[in-house]
Amino acid sequence: MSGASAAPAAYLQIVDLVKDFGGGAVAVNHVSLNIPQGEIFALLGSSGCGKSTLLRMLAGFETPTSGRIVLDGQDLADRPPYERPINMMFQSYALFPHLTVWDNIAFGLKRDRLPKDKIAEQVDAMLKLVQLVPYAKRKPHQLSGGQQQRVALARSLAKQPQLLLLDEPLGALDKKLREETQIELTHIIKDVGVTCLMVTHDQEEAMTMADRIAVMSEGRVLQVGPPADIYESPANRFVADFIGNVNLMDGTLVEDAADHCIIECADCSHLIGRGVTAHRGMPVAVAIRPEKIRLGRSEPAGPHNRVRGTIRDTSYFGAQSVYHLQLASGQMLKVSEANADRVRGDRLATGETGWASWSDSAAVVLTQ
Numbered sequence: 001m002s003g004a005s006a007a008p009a010a011y012l013q014i015v016d017l018v019k020d021f022g023g024g025a026v027a028v029n030h031v032s033l034n035i036p037q038g039e040i041f042a043l044l045g046s047s048g049c050g051k052s053t054l055l056r057m058l059a060g061f062e063t064p065t066s067g068r069i070v071l072d073g074q075d076l077a078d079r080p081p082y083e084r085p086i087n088m089m090f091q092s093y094a095l096f097p098h099l100t101v102w103d104n105i106a107f108g109l110k111r112d113r114l115p116k117d118k119i120a121e122q123v124d125a126m127l128k129l130v131q132l133v134p135y136a137k138r139k140p141h142q143l144s145g146g147q148q149q150r151v152a153l154a155r156s157l158a159k160q161p162q163l164l165l166l167d168e169p170l171g172a173l174d175k176k177l178r179e180e181t182q183i184e185l186t187h188i189i190k191d192v193g194v195t196c197l198m199v200t201h202d203q204e205e206a207m208t209m210a211d212r213i214a215v216m217s218e219g220r221v222l223q224v225g226p227p228a229d230i231y232e233s234p235a236n237r238f239v240a241d242f243i244g245n246v247n248l249m250d251g252t253l254v255e256d257a258a259d260h261c262i263i264e265c266a267d268c269s270h271l272i273g274r275g276v277t278a279h280r281g282m283p284v285a286v287a288i289r290p291e292k293i294r295l296g297r298s299e300p301a302g303p304h305n306r307v308r309g310t311i312r313d314t315s316y317f318g319a320q321s322v323y324h325l326q327l328a329s330g331q332m333l334k335v336s337e338a339n340a341d342r343v344r345g346d347r348l349a350t351g352e353t354g355w356a357s358w359s360d361s362a363a364v365v366l367t368q
Contacts, residue, residue: 010034011195012163017067019053019219027053029219030067035212037072040189040196042210044203046242050219051199055165058197059088071163085162089169093152095140102127102136105155112159126154129188146177153185157192164189166198170205182208203243207231215239231289236368240287245322247293247333249286253278253365262304263365267327271304273360278367285366290336292362295323295348300357307356309333311348323348325356 012035019028028050035041043051056062058069060081069076076084087108095104105126109119127133130150140148149170156164169185170178186209189196200206206213207227214224215238223235234240237248251265256275263270263286270286278284300306309325312332318339325333335356337347348354 009036011037011039011072012197013068013070014054014058015068015070017054017057017069018065019050019057019062020065026219028057028064031216031219031221033214033221033224035195035197037195038190038193039211040186040198040209042206042213043197043199043216044201044206044213045216046201049216051216052167054216055088055167055197055199058163059086059165060084086165087156087159087161087163088165088167089152089156090167093140093148095148095151095155097140100137100139101132101143101151104140104151105158108155108159122158126158129157129191130154144177146181149181149185150188153188157188157194161194164194164196166196168200168202169198170200170202178202178205185209207243215242217242233364234287234366237285237287237366240364240366245290245334245336247288247290248366249288249331251284251286253280253282253284256280260360261365266329267309267331268307269304270363271360272363272365276365276367282367287364287366288358288362290322290334291320291338293333293335293356293358295325295335295337295354295356297348297352297354299355305358305360305362307333308353309356310353311350314350321347325354 014031014033017028017031018026020026031054043054045051053062057064060079064077071085096107099107102123105123106119109122127136130153132147132150132154135143135147140151143151170181182205198209210227212224212226213230214221215230216222217238223230223239230239231243234243240246241248249265251263251270253261253276254264255262256278258275260274261272261276263272263284265286307327309327311323312326313324315322320336320338323335325335327333333356
């Protein structure tokens with residue numbers, strides 16, 4: 001018996017889904033995804049990549065041109081939105097301004113004509129879940145943005161949906177509140193155990209909240225995986241460049257073995273501690289995250305994984321400083337250093353010449 005554990009069974013299956021608006025506008029282009037029960041899954045991409053259209057097809061607000069949507073073994077293709085066991089929370093929250101918090105959460109349950117005692121029981125449970133019991137009689141305008149967001153979430157969860165859809169769930173909040181709410185929202189969803197699919201253009205939001213991420217561009221899914229895999233092992237140039245900061249250096253593969261490869265770029269030679277199973281002479285790109293590069297005045301040993309340049313700019317971000325090192329070719333190399341010490345007198349200043357270096361495990365070779 002193999003030591004590897006089997007992948008969880010798909011609870012939500014998106015099978016070869018297409019949405020063609022005509023005139024060459026294919027918003028979703030043959031997308032297939034398998035999402036297990038209880039997972040928080042993020043669709044991440046820039047505006048116009050097709051992620052919101054995909055979400056709207058799941059909710060039933062758009063009809064697929066072709067393909068299937070299967071939730072817990074049931075094909076949802078012909079079901080109208082109100083017959084789908086799905087709830088969607090919008091970026092605007094869409095709370096009723098004239099209703100109290102309690103009545104906003106109860107709204108969907110009342111429309112379903114549930115008994116009054118059952119409605120009261122469910123609403124009270126939701127208020128406890130999102131920690132808003134003291135605010136039950138307030139109107140939405142009397143709440144902060146984060147509290148309104150929790151009311152909208154409670155209303156979405158009150159009907160106990162099989163699938164929760166979140167459309168840019170924290171987009172209306174300011175940066176500090178958004179960071180605080182990301183963890184809070186994730187804990188609530190996990191406590192309930194609902195399967196959740198969220199759409200966001202915010203990389204940090206996706207990386208913080210999601211178990212797995214699908215990076216989309218021009219209607220297609222380019223890579224699916226846990227946040228760490230997407231960041232550390234991007235599948236192509238687009239994903240590497242879209243997720244976080246990265247240095248991309250074009251070069252040629254000159255040596256490829258099982259345990260290493262060598263790539264020659266305009267400014268330096270890269271020794272990578274693994275092979276890429278490609279042919280010699282092939283054009284490739286080397287991706288290095290700024291935080292994986294060391295910066296100093298002394299010339300590092302060895303012929304590989306080092307480059308000399310001139311500091312052209314320094315940006316201070318509190319927790320870290322980012323240096324822009326201009327190489328001989330004119331390319332800028334970004335180097336990020338943690339500001340672990342409150343005051344450091346040995347940092348390179350703008351205009352100084354220094355050396356950047358990195359380990360043989362720091363870089364990723366991209367063949368597409």
